[in-house]
Amino acid sequence: MHRIGLAEDAECRLCMEDDETAEHVLCTCPAADRTRFSILGKVQLMPEDLDKYSPGKIIDFLKGGWNCWAKVNVYELEPISKTDIKCAWATEKLITKENYKPVPVKEMPCFSNKVRKATVTVHKNATFTTFLNNLPNSALSQHNKGRRSFTLESSSGSNNNSHLATALMNNACQSVVMLELSAESITFHSPCCKQLYYELFEQTDTDSCIKTNQHSNLYHKERKYRVTGSRIYELFTYSRENWELKSVKYFWPSNVNNKYTRYGLTFEKEARCEFVARTGMQVHEFGLMISDCNKWLGYSPDGVIYENEQPMALLEIKCIFAGATSTVGEALKTIKYLEYKNGKLCLRKRHKYYGQIQSGMAVLNLNKCFFRFICFI
DSSP states (O other): OEEEEOOTTOOOSSSOTTOTTEEEEEEEOTTTTOOTTOOOSOOOOOHHHHHHHTTSEEOOEEETTEEEEEEEOGGGSOOOOHHHHHHHHHHHHHHHHHHOOOOOGGGSHHHHHHSOOOOOOOOHHHHHHHHHHHOTTSHHHHHHHOSSOOOOOOOOOSOSOHHHHHHHHHHHTTOHHHHHHHTSOOOOSSHHHHHHHIIIIITOOHHHHHHSOTTSHHHHHHHTTSEEGGGHHHHHTOOSSOHHHHHHHHHSOOOOOSHHHHHHHHHHHHHHHHHHHHHOOEEEOOSOEEOSSOTTEEEOOSEEEEETTEEEEEEEEEEOGGGGTSOHHHHHHTOSSEEEETTEEEEOSSSHHHHHHHHHHHHHTOSOEEEEEEOOO
8 A cells, every 4th residue: 555645636525724633645556557546445554653643543534535544532433323333234234135146055156166066865764863873862862752751672572471471362352341342333434544544453463562661662653543541531531522632632642751750650660579579479561462352452551460370460550759758648648549438448430540440451351450559758
């Protein structure tokens, strides 16, 4: 950048000629066409000029090709509000949008000329599986698992006693209640409904379901669209006509992962072991028991009690959350599904737990149930 004195015929547009505080200079850029009154570039202040006018404020004013410096008081400068700054930048942004059109990088000539086009085959399923395996705690993996608090496991059986499972299924096939229920005809609104029913229920491997773990993928997949013991009462007692809305809420329920369910899952196994230790009975765990003649109906027992390797009773366990912070007597007062009759503690018939146990006994063809409720501190 070259600096020369102000020409005699030039006019300073910032201050008067008799202003003693101003120094008039003409700046030209050597990169330009060397026209005296044109400046094609950014005018820079020299360090010696800053020292010369220190501690005053140097204003760089560029207008009509002239650059004039003036020494002024910093406190006399007019403050600019944030609103004015935003408006100024908004104006510049509008001008930029009018003059320039944004295009994707791939459409730019410099990109298309340098980068060779190649066809890449992407295996979506393999890529998706890789992401899930390497990022088990990511939002994608958690969404794929679902909102229920279970871990993805293989469908290996919760017990290796296949003959016990066979004995349970043989006993369930003789259920009179299930046979009477199967005599009721199912009405399909259209052929597609019948096809969907066949795909969901009739192709199920019932042997694998009963032998699977209750926290496996297979268990939750086969249980999703079936009527099960834990929720059959709400269907039996539903009195409204909007079954479409009811079915949506049933098959896609809201998250029930709360402190009560977590408490039950935590202590259920311990409660089962405590029951075996006190009674000496043989208790075996199973996955999803599907009715042989009513494929849409299933049940997941907390345990099945065996005698001489034959099923003889159902075991259902409820862990009382209030018992963690209170005595057993105080905890019993908070339980709504129990009541006293003739001095005995009984299960209320108008409660979902009663419907759950009744459906379990009907599906498994058992005439006895041990209902175990327990408190853990």
